[in-house]
Amino acid sequence: MERFIIERRGGIAGLKGRGEIAADELDENDRETLKSLFKGGRKLPRDEGADRYTYTVTRVSVSGSKTVEIPETLIPRALARCVKDQL
Numbered sequence: 072m073e074r075f076i077i078e079r080r081g082g083i084a085g086l087k088g089r090g091e092i093a094a095d096e097l098d099e100n101d102r103e104t105l106k107s108l109f110k111g112g113r114k115l116p117r118d119e120g121a122d123r124y125t126y127t128v129t130r131v132s133v134s135g136s137k138t139v140e141i142p143e144t145l146i147p148r149a150l151a152r153c154v155k156d157q158l
Contacts, residue, residue: 073132075105079154081124081143090153101147105130109139117142126150 072093079088094102108115109130117125124143128150129136143151 073130075150076129076131077150077154078127079124079151080127081122083122087157088154089157090150090155092150092153097147097149101149104145104147105150108141108145109137115140115142115145126154 072095074091074093077088077090077092079090097105105128108128117123124146126141126143126146127138128141128146129138
């Protein structure tokens, strides 16, 4: 079973956050968005402006794991919603 581990950093206070979600909990659009974000070896552009979040997303499956950094403007909402602040 495929799952995603999400770590968030940045923002005004610099709080870190973490979450996890199974691929089958995502709708088809979010799964397709993630598939395209993980495809290829290119680094995604950073969001402009101060105090933006950056998400480090690790896809874990039976074939192994892969990690990408995704800017706030490209992260699917379902992934952003599962992240909880860590103090």
